């Protein structure tokens with residue numbers, strides 16, 4: 001089992017092999033959970049998201065096509081969609097979180113959970129380094145759009161500015177990130 | 189840097205972030221084939237967007253999470269609920285511990301109830317009773333609705349997630365059209381010819397929708413589950429097209 005590729009495990013999963021599900025869980029739960037915590041900002045929601053992700057893998061035998069990219073990218077894309085759906089559901093049932101709270105909650109889980117073990121991967125330090133080159137407003141667009149699942153129009157409304165302004169800020173942010181991602185990749 | 193003069197260039201980022209109506213999306217796709225500036229921006233997006241996920245600090249999940257997530261899935265196999273699609277189709281009985289009237293009441297007060305509970309569970313992380321998940325229904329897309337012309341892989345699933353202090357009825361759909369404006373998907377439970385609403389949900393650009401209905405107790409069997417697309421989330425009976433229906437035991441082949 002440890003030698004099987006993720007794609008092979010997904011095939012076994014579709015045949016109803018529970019051991020394949022357990023192996024996929026062991027391999028990827030840390031990534032799925034960490035991503036869910038990053039999006040949802042709470043352990044209880046992150047638990048729900050992880051459960052929804054693996055339930056989806058199992059109950060629907062979701063189809064992964066290895067020719068279309070890495071398994072972890074596929075899994076993260078699915079995790080992001082599910083996380084954001086959960087987050088939007090929460091938002092519909094709660095008063096809108098003021099935008100300042102979003103910035104404060106970013107990364108705050110750290111101090112709440114002194115026992116948590118944080119591991120920085122190489123990729124993380126690369127994107128984190130690149131992100132430091134962004135202005136605060138650029139970081140905020142990325143945060144709200146990618147991590148919190150707000151639409152461009154919602155972001156424009158929150159900031160009380162035209163959506164065109166948000167888009168050109170996003171455009172600049174992406175260009176800056178690409179430049180630094182390329183640069184950092186060449187250095188390493 | 190911007191020579192975006194046409195309106196199609198202006199909605200590229202909406203397209204890339206998954207927004208926009210199907211018609212707008214198709215227009216952008218056609219436009220992308222011919223506009224070099226948009227092509228460049230789409231390539232830029234592609235290079236950076238997926239890398240954003242790298243900005244996650246890896247955290248060790250709580251020790252009990254594995255049992256919490258996998259325990260019920262492993263168990264449900266023993267219940268022969270999930271083993272085979274054919275078995276499933278013949279075994280679509282949903283055991284509720286409550287009548288449908290209470291289901292509706294639970295729905296109306298559901299979110300309040302749920303929030304109160306998640307507050308509690310957030311603090312008591314030490315003991316989490318593993319949930320039990322049953323896949324109750326596979327939901328097939330109703331292609332006759334004409335809403336799935338762009339989606340070859342639309343489907344859904346309805347599960348009952350049970351732990352000792354809460355029960356949730358969870359409906360997922362995949363590959364389903366995004367809701368616009370006030371539109372909502374609505375889940376209907378059928379029992380003895382009577383239809384009860386179980387709640388509504390929306391679908392984003394991902395085509396994924398999730399409805400979670402917390403229950404206090406459960407009692408009666410459900411004969412079928414249907415999902416309609418309603419103009420708003422206030423329907424007391426279906427007004428919009430039926431989008432998904434549970435597979436009927438008698439017609440296990442493709443209807």
Ligand SMILES: [Zn+2]
Pocket residue numbers: 196197219223224225226227
């Ligand atoms: Zn263009």
